[in-house]
Amino acid sequence: xxxxxxxxxxxxxxxxxxxxxxxxxxxxxxxxxxxxxxxxxxxxxxxxxxxxxxxxxxxxxxxxxxxxxxxxxxxxxxxxxxxxxxxxxxxxxxxxxxxxxxxxxxxxxxxxxxxxxxxxxxxxxxxxxxxxxxxxxxxxxxxxxxxxxxxxxxxxxxxxxxxxxxxxxxxxxxxxxxxxxxxxxxxxxxxxxxxxxxxxxxxxxxxxxxxxxxxxxxxxxxxxxxxxxxxxxxxxxxxxxxxxxxxxxxxxxxxxxxxxxxxxxxxxxxxxxxxxxxxxxxxxxxxxxxxxxxxxxxxxxxxxxxxxxxx
Ligand SMILES: Cc1cc2nc3c(=O)[nH]c(=O)nc-3n(C[C@H](O)[C@H](O)[C@H](O)COP(=O)(O)OP(=O)(O)OC[C@H]3O[C@@H](n4cnc5c(N)ncnc54)[C@H](O)[C@@H]3O)c2cc1C
Numbered sequence: 001x002x003x004x005x006x007x008x009x010x011x012x013x014x015x016x017x018x019x020x021x022x023x024x025x026x027x028x029x030x031x032x033x034x035x036x037x038x039x040x041x042x043x044x045x046x047x048x049x050x051x052x053x054x055x056x057x058x059x060x061x062x063x064x065x066x067x068x069x070x071x072x073x074x075x076x077x078x079x080x081x082x083x084x085x086x087x088x089x090x091x092x093x094x095x096x097x098x099x100x101x102x103x104x105x106x107x108x109x110x111x112x113x114x115x116x117x118x119x120x121x122x123x124x125x126x127x128x129x130x131x132x133x134x135x136x137x138x139x140x141x142x143x144x145x146x147x148x149x150x151x152x153x154x155x156x157x158x159x160x161x162x163x164x165x166x167x168x169x170x171x172x173x174x175x176x177x178x179x180x181x182x183x184x185x186x187x188x189x190x191x192x193x194x195x196x197x198x199x200x201x202x203x204x205x206x207x208x209x210x211x212x213x214x215x216x217x218x219x220x221x222x223x224x225x226x227x228x229x230x231x232x233x234x235x236x237x238x239x240x241x242x243x244x245x246x247x248x249x250x251x252x253x254x255x256x257x258x259x260x261x262x263x264x265x266x267x268x269x270x271x272x273x274x275x276x277x278x279x280x281x282x283x284x285x286x287x288x289x290x291x292x293x294x295x296x297x298x299x300x301x302x303x304x305x306x307x308x309x310x311x
């Protein structure tokens with residue numbers, strides 16, 4: 001076998017592939033959290049509960065339920081979170097936004113959660129309701145997530161997560177202004193941040209470096225989006241400011257009507273992403289499950305997560 005420096009067996013074997021990354025067995029067990037959205041009808045509700053029961057044995061630190069744009073799912077979010085608290089061993093977290101409600105109304109929702117035993121809130125400004133292009137604070141409401149965090153801190157000793165934007169929030173004046181604001185929001189009383197999803201892993205690691213340099217020491221948990229439907233991820237990414245790299249587009253090329261292959265490709269992409277993060281010392285992951293368990297389960301397994309015994 002040729003062993004010359006530029007054409008060695010060693011060169012082929014030391015490329016960036018799983019085998020060369022530290023093994024999950026030698027790394028701390030991953031801390032997981034899973035995000036769901038509240039179902040619109042009975043069929044979707046059944047799907048959600050199948051998803052929850054499949055992921056429950058992985059022992060996530062918490063599971064969160066989103067709040068529809070403009071607060072449109074207020075009752076459904078509450079019902080799902082309350083049922084999680086009542087019927088499962090999981091720690092539920094309720095997303096709550098500032099949109100379209102007075103401070104008193106938002107406070108009332110938060111108090112109802114506390115009374116239902118829910119101790120974790122994902123505090124967000126929220127996006128404008130469908131049809132509105134720009135965010136306008138409610139005249140009597142919390143203007144931004146920072147204000148909501150302060151409000152929640154006055155109500156009870158909640159565990160509070162907030163959003164973070166490795167690629168900069170689309171409404172930010174600049175990357176530096178966004179980082180300043182993010183630090184203020186964390187300092188207002190958040191316990192951790194969860195990031196918008198991203199596909200280029202270095203985007204997150206660079207953001208983490210900038211946050212550390214700015215003195216943010218609380219956990220900034222990467223949000224992982226397994227791509228079940230590339231076309232819709234592309235549409236949504238254009239709105240939320242997440243970039244879709246050309247390499248990703250190429251990988252999903254021609255698969256719009258081929259769900260089976262798409263899912264295998266999606267698993268490979270997400271597995272590579274989480275393994276590289278893990279090899280860089282990241283041990284917490286938040287999964288945007290889209291109420292589908294299989295990809296999330298497989299990726300969590302690759303990270304080293306195994307079902308924990310009940311009870
Ligand atoms: C993990 C996660 C979960 C989410 N879940 C939901 C959900 O359930 N429901 C929903 O509707 N949306 C949800 N979103 C989307 C979120 O509501 C939008 O991204 C929204 O546009 C911003 O919310 P925020 O809490 O990050 O806002 P903020 O942090 O309040 O602000 C967003 C940006 O505006 C700028 N800004 C804010 N205040 C100031 C200020 N005082 N001065 C200067 N600049 C300022 C900053 O650049 C900041 O990054 C979620 C996002 C993430 C990352």
